[in-house]
Amino acid sequence: MTSSGAVILSDVHVNHKHQQLDCIKPLSGYVTRFEYIIADAEVQGDHVGSDVHTDVDGDYDVKRKKIVCKDCIIIEHSLGTELKYVGLQVWQAALLLCDFILDNCNTFKGCCCLELGGGVGLASITLATLADTVFCTDVGRQILETCQNNVERNCVNEKKCKPIVRELDWFKQQHQGSEKTGDLEIAGTSNRFYWKKHELSILSRLDFIIAADVIYDNTLTEAFFNKLFEVMCGSECLKAVYIATEKRLNFTLEDLDVTCKEYDFFRACMNELASKIAKENTFKIEQIPIEFKQRFSYQRTKQLELWKIQPVKVSA
Template identity: 35%
Template structure:
């Protein structure tokens, strides 16, 4: 057994848990359905989804405090009414590393907030075709489908794809009368576009038809969340991004990630090597100013200040290690880490 096989075997048996699932019922190892409440933040007015956002029952907001003598202070109660809707997401509480797509991660929720803010405050995502890479549970892509014409939710492995499709079905009440969502297999190590399986006598459930391949080639928006955790997968990700983004009209990728720190024997320090690998493929726009076109990196990125994005999805803490990047591809250069 070589080193790579040993590492993959270890990852297959090692269990990890997303912080999003803290507080879920203990002892649950199979699929669990959580309800995520989506609310319009204060200061955001949107009339585009009047049939979707409904007035929530007013709740009482009362802070408990004490005066300097230790006596209870009872402030006047304030009634808070919010406009909300609910998404049901089937997920695992824990998973092996190769199956992390069965869980919900903070970066996916930040990306969901970003998508919701865009569709509630602009027409930028209205009527577009979009492709999500490593969609996992599918939450961000499903929310995008409230405005986009067509959304392709892609991932690798039957368990993750079946779970993603189940989530589309669970949210039919929210998504009905909306536009088309496809759940499809996409292996980043294979050529792009995927093979046309429409002529096969026995089609697998998540293969692509010729019509879908024509439609996905029109995608102008790419999404990805929490796909940066393995150097091998990061290489594969930027490989397929180069193939997708170099074809057709200009495309933009919005990628949310969480920095994960570990102690490195090589560095004798606590470092985020996965994040460093990601940054080796990208340069911020400001770093490219004044350079000759031929010397620009393949992928030019801009880190978005997520503090400026209101929180639509309730029940999670963003923390300080989640970032959201806008990434574009420069066709003038060949694919190589910067």
């Protein structure tokens, strides 16, 4: 991604068919159907009588049909944005994270989760098919409203969990501000994406934190890790944090080489985290192999990575 005012278009939208919404929206205004495989199974075909062949050993060679069960998530988004609105697009790392979530349904079933930098909400909406509580957080009215529209569009089954869209700015303190009609104010103003008092207490019972494609600017990365550490320290039963990233390689004249300084900085932040102790915990960091089943359609390149951070009790 570039830091100039240039318009950036996510590969996800280059490779998916999209439709323009009827109503005119200045920054979003497009929708894409993200189909994904729930399950595929081989079933015995209805080949009988003369259609049945035998193999060299005389065993029946029964033809099998592959049945693929699919579902889809419909996401409103933008088609190309400046850097400050990249959250209005869907990024490949989010699709990798969604694949991982669906591949580990038993892990995420019934859990309480927080997404940082959730953008238009695809990963949170996917997670909501399994979890009990999902907070999808980001910053800025446009992104939060588009995310809320996507939640309303996709999470209509009352028995299932509906992600709660909330503002969580990595540069700001969430837990301060005055009370107003049950909402907590942040930075002195009020809007519907502010946290309710009881929701803040749920943050102390998080099972998982997830984030996708939040590593693209070192200042933001530093703020992200500070916020992550703060939330991790306040979550007493946190099991793991999953961060999906895309390593964006660039050739620079300065280095006369292909580099990814944002990725190097990310790895340095991870190493620093691994050397920290919070309450009685240290943090174990590992990269997760991405050979799990691909359910969404995108190019799973080796630049896509998934990382796990796990609190580990320090032995006395």
